[in-house]
Amino acid sequence: MSIEVYDTGRRPVWCPGCGNFGILLALRKALAELKLKPEEVVIVTGIGCHGRMSDYMRTNAFHTIHGRVLPLATGIKLANPELTVIGHAGDGDAYAIGLGHLPHAARRNVDLTFIVHNNMVFGLTTGQVTPTTPRGVKTKSTPFGNPEQPLNPVLLALASGATFVARGFSGDVEHLKELIKAGIQHKGFAFIDVLQPCVTFFNTYQMLREKVYKLEEAGHDPSDLESALRLAMLQDGRIPIGIFYKTQAPTFEEAFSHAMNPPPARRTPKPVDLSRALKRFK
Numbered sequence: 001m002s003i004e005v006y007d008t009g010r011r012p013v014w015c016p017g018c019g020n021f022g023i024l025l026a027l028r029k030a031l032a033e034l035k036l037k038p039e040e041v042v043i044v045t046g047i048g049c050h051g052r053m054s055d056y057m058r059t060n061a062f063h064t065i066h067g068r069v070l071p072l073a074t075g076i077k078l079a080n081p082e083l084t085v086i087g088h089a090g091d092g093d094a095y096a097i098g099l100g101h102l103p104h105a106a107r108r109n110v111d112l113t114f115i116v117h118n119n120m121v122f123g124l125t126t127g128q129v130t131p132t133t134p135r136g137v138k139t140k141s142t143p144f145g146n147p148e149q150p151l152n153p154v155l156l157a158l159a160s161g162a163t164f165v166a167r168g169f170s171g172d173v174e175h176l177k178e179l180i181k182a183g184i185q186h187k188g189f190a191f192i193d194v195l196q197p198c199v200t201f202f203n204t205y206q207m208l209r210e211k212v213y214k215l216e217e218a219g220h221d222p223s224d225l226e227s228a229l230r231l232a233m234l235q236d237g238r239i240p241i242g243i244f245y246k247t248q249a250p251t252f253e254e255a256f257s258h259a260m261n262p263p264p265a266r267r268t269p270k271p272v273d274l275s276r277a278l279k280r281f282k
Protein backbone atom coordinates (compact mmCIF):
# COMPACT_ATOMS: atom_id res chain seq x y z
CA MET A 1 0.00 0.00 0.00
CA SER A 2 1.24 3.54 -0.72
CA ILE A 3 1.85 5.96 2.15
CA GLU A 4 -0.22 8.61 0.31
CA VAL A 5 -3.33 6.63 1.30
CA TYR A 6 -2.92 8.00 4.86
CA ASP A 7 -2.31 11.62 3.83
CA THR A 8 -5.17 14.05 4.52
CA GLY A 9 -3.50 16.57 2.20
CA ARG A 10 -3.23 19.15 5.00
CA ARG A 11 0.10 20.92 5.27
CA PRO A 12 1.70 20.37 8.70
CA VAL A 13 2.02 23.51 10.81
CA TRP A 14 5.02 22.15 12.77
CA CYS A 15 8.24 24.20 12.80
CA PRO A 16 10.53 23.22 9.89
CA GLY A 17 12.83 20.43 11.12
CA CYS A 18 10.56 19.35 14.01
CA GLY A 19 10.96 15.71 15.03
CA ASN A 20 7.21 15.20 14.63
CA PHE A 21 7.76 14.95 10.84
CA GLY A 22 9.92 11.85 11.30
CA ILE A 23 7.33 10.19 13.56
CA LEU A 24 4.52 10.97 11.08
CA LEU A 25 6.51 9.48 8.19
CA ALA A 26 7.51 6.39 10.20
CA LEU A 27 3.86 5.81 11.17
CA ARG A 28 2.59 6.12 7.59
CA LYS A 29 5.30 3.77 6.34
CA ALA A 30 4.56 1.23 9.10
CA LEU A 31 0.82 1.19 8.29
CA ALA A 32 1.53 0.91 4.56
CA GLU A 33 3.91 -2.02 5.03
CA LEU A 34 1.41 -3.76 7.30
CA LYS A 35 -1.22 -3.11 4.58
CA LEU A 36 -3.66 -1.67 7.10
CA LYS A 37 -6.62 0.09 5.54
CA PRO A 38 -7.35 3.61 6.89
CA GLU A 39 -10.77 2.46 8.13
CA GLU A 40 -9.15 -0.30 10.23
CA VAL A 41 -7.01 2.17 12.20
CA VAL A 42 -7.80 4.72 14.92
CA ILE A 43 -5.27 7.37 15.92
CA VAL A 44 -5.86 8.97 19.32
CA THR A 45 -3.89 12.14 20.14
CA GLY A 46 -3.64 14.48 23.11
CA ILE A 47 -3.25 18.26 23.16
CA GLY A 48 0.20 19.45 22.15
CA CYS A 49 2.27 19.80 18.96
CA HIS A 50 2.18 15.99 18.62
CA GLY A 51 -1.64 16.19 18.70
CA ARG A 52 -1.64 17.45 15.12
CA MET A 53 -0.92 13.87 14.02
CA SER A 54 -4.66 13.28 13.93
CA ASP A 55 -5.06 16.15 11.40
CA TYR A 56 -2.51 14.63 9.03
CA MET A 57 -3.47 10.93 9.24
CA ARG A 58 -6.34 9.90 6.97
CA THR A 59 -7.54 7.18 9.34
CA ASN A 60 -10.18 7.31 12.04
CA ALA A 61 -8.90 9.89 14.50
CA PHE A 62 -9.80 11.29 17.92
CA HIS A 63 -8.06 14.42 19.19
CA THR A 64 -8.79 14.21 22.90
CA ILE A 65 -7.99 16.41 25.91
CA HIS A 66 -4.50 16.84 27.37
CA GLY A 67 -3.34 13.73 29.26
CA ARG A 68 -6.24 11.43 28.42
CA VAL A 69 -5.02 9.50 25.36
CA LEU A 70 -4.83 6.12 27.12
CA PRO A 71 -8.36 6.05 28.63
CA LEU A 72 -9.79 7.03 25.23
CA ALA A 73 -7.69 4.49 23.35
CA THR A 74 -8.63 1.76 25.87
CA GLY A 75 -12.34 2.51 25.49
CA ILE A 76 -12.12 2.42 21.69
CA LYS A 77 -10.26 -0.90 21.73
CA LEU A 78 -12.78 -2.47 24.12
CA ALA A 79 -15.72 -1.20 22.07
CA ASN A 80 -14.29 -2.67 18.88
CA PRO A 81 -11.30 -5.02 19.33
CA GLU A 82 -11.03 -5.44 15.54
CA LEU A 83 -9.57 -1.94 15.22
CA THR A 84 -5.84 -1.17 15.32
CA VAL A 85 -5.63 1.53 17.98
CA ILE A 86 -2.58 3.79 18.16
CA GLY A 87 -2.24 6.46 20.85
CA HIS A 88 0.09 9.46 20.42
CA ALA A 89 1.00 11.64 23.38
CA GLY A 90 3.61 14.27 24.18
CA ASP A 91 5.98 13.73 27.12
CA GLY A 92 4.05 16.40 29.03
CA ASP A 93 0.80 14.71 28.08
CA ALA A 94 1.97 11.17 28.93
CA TYR A 95 4.38 11.71 31.84
CA ALA A 96 2.96 14.80 33.62
CA ILE A 97 -0.82 15.25 33.62
CA GLY A 98 -1.51 11.78 32.15
CA LEU A 99 1.05 9.77 34.10
CA GLY A 100 -1.50 7.92 36.23
CA HIS A 101 -2.81 6.11 33.16
CA LEU A 102 0.47 4.63 31.91
CA PRO A 103 1.22 2.00 34.60
CA HIS A 104 -2.39 0.81 34.55
CA ALA A 105 -2.59 0.46 30.76
CA ALA A 106 0.70 -1.43 30.95
CA ARG A 107 -0.33 -3.84 33.72
CA ARG A 108 -3.75 -4.40 32.11
CA ASN A 109 -2.06 -5.25 28.81
CA VAL A 110 -4.63 -3.54 26.62
CA ASP A 111 -3.88 -4.44 22.98
CA LEU A 112 -2.88 -1.02 21.67
CA THR A 113 0.25 0.87 20.68
CA PHE A 114 1.25 3.95 22.67
CA ILE A 115 3.77 6.26 21.00
CA VAL A 116 5.16 9.07 23.15
CA HIS A 117 6.68 12.04 21.30
CA ASN A 118 9.32 12.71 23.95
CA ASN A 119 10.84 16.09 23.07
CA MET A 120 11.62 16.68 26.78
CA VAL A 121 9.70 19.99 26.86
CA PHE A 122 6.15 21.28 26.58
CA GLY A 123 6.26 22.25 22.89
CA LEU A 124 2.88 23.81 22.17
CA THR A 125 2.95 26.02 25.27
CA THR A 126 6.39 27.29 24.18
CA GLY A 127 9.06 25.35 26.00
CA GLN A 128 8.46 24.80 29.72
CA VAL A 129 10.04 22.00 31.77
CA THR A 130 8.46 18.50 31.69
CA PRO A 131 9.16 15.36 33.75
CA THR A 132 11.75 14.20 31.17
CA THR A 133 13.72 17.46 30.82
CA PRO A 134 17.30 16.60 31.87
CA ARG A 135 18.58 18.11 35.12
CA GLY A 136 20.21 21.52 34.66
CA VAL A 137 18.55 22.40 31.34
CA LYS A 138 17.32 25.99 31.15
CA THR A 139 13.74 26.24 29.93
CA LYS A 140 11.17 29.03 29.94
CA SER A 141 9.96 27.89 33.38
CA THR A 142 13.40 26.94 34.76
CA PRO A 143 15.59 29.95 33.85
CA PHE A 144 18.26 28.82 36.36
CA GLY A 145 18.26 25.25 35.11
CA ASN A 146 15.94 22.31 35.85
CA PRO A 147 16.56 21.31 39.49
CA GLU A 148 14.73 17.96 39.21
CA GLN A 149 15.87 14.44 38.45
CA PRO A 150 14.12 13.37 35.21
CA LEU A 151 11.67 10.48 35.05
CA ASN A 152 12.80 7.30 33.27
CA PRO A 153 9.85 6.26 31.03
CA VAL A 154 11.38 3.00 29.80
CA LEU A 155 12.11 1.87 33.36
CA LEU A 156 8.60 2.86 34.45
CA ALA A 157 6.99 0.89 31.61
CA LEU A 158 9.12 -2.18 32.39
CA ALA A 159 8.38 -1.95 36.11
CA SER A 160 4.65 -1.63 35.37
CA GLY A 161 4.60 -4.94 33.53
CA ALA A 162 4.35 -3.70 29.93
CA THR A 163 4.68 -6.62 27.54
CA PHE A 164 6.41 -4.57 24.79
CA VAL A 165 8.79 -1.74 25.66
CA ALA A 166 10.84 0.15 23.07
CA ARG A 167 12.65 3.42 22.53
CA GLY A 168 12.98 5.10 19.12
CA PHE A 169 14.55 8.22 17.64
CA SER A 170 12.62 10.44 15.22
CA GLY A 171 15.89 11.12 13.35
CA ASP A 172 16.06 7.45 12.28
CA VAL A 173 12.78 6.97 10.44
CA GLU A 174 13.48 3.47 9.07
CA HIS A 175 14.40 2.13 12.51
CA LEU A 176 11.38 3.84 14.09
CA LYS A 177 9.11 2.41 11.37
CA GLU A 178 10.27 -1.10 12.33
CA LEU A 179 9.56 -0.41 16.01
CA ILE A 180 6.06 0.87 15.21
CA LYS A 181 5.38 -2.17 13.01
CA ALA A 182 6.55 -4.50 15.80
CA GLY A 183 4.44 -2.59 18.33
CA ILE A 184 1.29 -2.84 16.18
CA GLN A 185 1.89 -6.56 15.55
CA HIS A 186 2.43 -7.21 19.25
CA LYS A 187 -0.67 -8.63 20.95
CA GLY A 188 -0.86 -6.50 24.09
CA PHE A 189 0.24 -3.08 25.30
CA ALA A 190 3.13 -1.79 23.17
CA PHE A 191 4.94 1.21 24.63
CA ILE A 192 7.32 3.21 22.42
CA ASP A 193 9.10 6.26 23.86
CA VAL A 194 10.37 8.28 20.88
CA LEU A 195 13.20 10.75 21.39
CA GLN A 196 12.12 13.74 19.36
CA PRO A 197 13.99 17.03 19.01
CA CYS A 198 11.92 20.20 19.41
CA VAL A 199 14.06 22.39 17.17
CA THR A 200 12.54 25.58 18.55
CA PHE A 201 12.65 25.03 22.33
CA PHE A 202 15.07 22.14 22.93
CA ASN A 203 17.12 21.14 19.92
CA THR A 204 18.63 17.78 20.80
CA TYR A 205 19.51 16.60 17.26
CA GLN A 206 23.27 16.70 17.62
CA MET A 207 23.30 15.25 21.13
CA LEU A 208 20.98 12.39 20.14
CA ARG A 209 22.82 11.61 16.89
CA GLU A 210 26.05 11.26 18.86
CA LYS A 211 24.59 9.14 21.67
CA VAL A 212 22.05 6.72 20.19
CA TYR A 213 22.95 3.15 19.32
CA LYS A 214 20.81 0.18 18.34
CA LEU A 215 20.07 -2.59 20.83
CA GLU A 216 19.74 -5.22 18.11
CA GLU A 217 23.27 -4.40 16.88
CA ALA A 218 24.55 -4.66 20.46
CA GLY A 219 23.24 -8.24 20.70
CA HIS A 220 20.50 -7.55 23.29
CA ASP A 221 17.97 -10.36 23.81
CA PRO A 222 14.53 -8.68 24.16
CA SER A 223 13.12 -11.66 26.09
CA ASP A 224 15.57 -10.98 28.96
CA LEU A 225 13.80 -8.69 31.47
CA GLU A 226 16.82 -8.33 33.78
CA SER A 227 19.01 -7.20 30.91
CA ALA A 228 16.24 -4.81 29.74
CA LEU A 229 16.07 -3.27 33.23
CA ARG A 230 19.85 -2.88 33.34
CA LEU A 231 19.85 -1.20 29.91
CA ALA A 232 17.01 1.12 30.94
CA MET A 233 19.08 2.26 33.94
CA LEU A 234 22.28 2.67 31.94
CA GLN A 235 24.06 5.93 32.73
CA ASP A 236 27.18 5.75 30.60
CA GLY A 237 26.35 8.70 28.35
CA ARG A 238 25.03 6.48 25.54
CA ILE A 239 21.33 6.03 24.66
CA PRO A 240 20.11 2.62 23.49
CA ILE A 241 17.20 2.53 21.01
CA GLY A 242 15.24 -0.54 19.89
CA ILE A 243 13.12 -3.17 21.64
CA PHE A 244 14.11 -3.46 25.31
CA TYR A 245 11.59 -6.14 26.23
CA LYS A 246 8.89 -8.24 24.62
CA THR A 247 6.80 -11.04 26.09
CA GLN A 248 3.36 -12.58 25.73
CA ALA A 249 0.54 -12.35 28.31
CA PRO A 250 -3.28 -12.43 28.23
CA THR A 251 -4.75 -9.13 27.05
CA PHE A 252 -7.36 -7.01 28.84
CA GLU A 253 -9.85 -7.75 26.05
CA GLU A 254 -9.41 -11.50 26.57
CA ALA A 255 -10.17 -11.08 30.27
CA PHE A 256 -13.46 -9.43 29.29
CA SER A 257 -14.33 -11.96 26.59
CA HIS A 258 -17.40 -13.13 28.56
CA ALA A 259 -18.90 -9.65 28.22
CA MET A 260 -17.49 -8.91 24.79
CA ASN A 261 -19.40 -11.35 22.62
CA PRO A 262 -20.27 -9.42 20.52
CA PRO A 263 -18.27 -6.31 21.48
CA PRO A 264 -20.32 -3.11 21.97
CA ALA A 265 -19.58 -1.75 18.47
CA ARG A 266 -21.03 -4.92 16.90
CA ARG A 267 -24.29 -4.91 18.89
CA THR A 268 -27.60 -3.84 17.35
CA PRO A 269 -28.94 -1.04 19.56
CA LYS A 270 -32.33 -1.85 21.08
CA PRO A 271 -35.01 0.81 20.67
CA VAL A 272 -35.33 2.76 23.92
CA ASP A 273 -38.78 3.15 25.46
CA LEU A 274 -39.01 6.82 26.44
CA SER A 275 -42.76 6.83 27.17
CA ARG A 276 -42.36 6.79 30.97
CA ALA A 277 -39.81 9.60 30.93
CA LEU A 278 -41.95 11.67 28.53
CA LYS A 279 -45.02 11.27 30.77
CA ARG A 280 -43.29 13.45 33.39
CA PHE A 281 -43.27 16.38 30.95
CA LYS A 282 -46.96 16.12 30.04
Ligand SMILES: Cc1ncc(C[n+]2csc(CCOP(=O)(O)OP(=O)(O)O)c2C)c(N)n1
Pocket residue numbers: 047048049050051065066089090091092093094097117119121122123124125130
Ligand atom coordinates in the same frame (compact mmCIF):
# COMPACT_ATOMS: atom_id res chain seq x y z
C1 LIG B 1 -5.92 20.03 31.29
C2 LIG B 1 -4.96 20.90 30.52
N1 LIG B 1 -3.88 21.41 31.11
C3 LIG B 1 -3.02 22.18 30.42
C4 LIG B 1 -3.27 22.45 29.11
C5 LIG B 1 -2.33 23.35 28.38
N2 LIG B 1 -1.47 22.65 27.44
C6 LIG B 1 -1.79 22.55 26.13
S1 LIG B 1 -0.60 21.82 25.23
C7 LIG B 1 0.35 21.64 26.62
C8 LIG B 1 1.73 21.07 26.54
C9 LIG B 1 1.93 20.01 25.55
O1 LIG B 1 3.19 19.46 25.75
P1 LIG B 1 3.48 17.97 25.41
O2 LIG B 1 2.39 17.09 25.91
O3 LIG B 1 4.84 17.62 25.87
O4 LIG B 1 3.36 17.94 23.84
P2 LIG B 1 4.19 18.72 22.72
O5 LIG B 1 3.49 20.03 22.51
O6 LIG B 1 5.58 18.89 23.21
O7 LIG B 1 4.06 17.80 21.55
C10 LIG B 1 -0.28 22.13 27.75
C11 LIG B 1 0.30 22.13 29.11
C12 LIG B 1 -4.41 21.89 28.50
N3 LIG B 1 -4.69 22.06 27.20
N4 LIG B 1 -5.24 21.12 29.22
Ligand code: SF4
Pocket residue numbers: 013014015017018019020049119123124197198199200201
Ligand atom coordinates in the same frame (compact mmCIF):
# COMPACT_ATOMS: atom_id res chain seq x y z
S1 SF4 C 1 7.45 23.92 19.05
FE1 SF4 C 1 8.87 22.20 19.00
S2 SF4 C 1 7.56 20.36 19.06
FE2 SF4 C 1 6.27 22.10 18.48
S3 SF4 C 1 6.26 22.10 16.24
FE3 SF4 C 1 7.90 23.48 16.89
S4 SF4 C 1 9.73 22.19 16.94
FE4 SF4 C 1 7.98 20.83 16.92
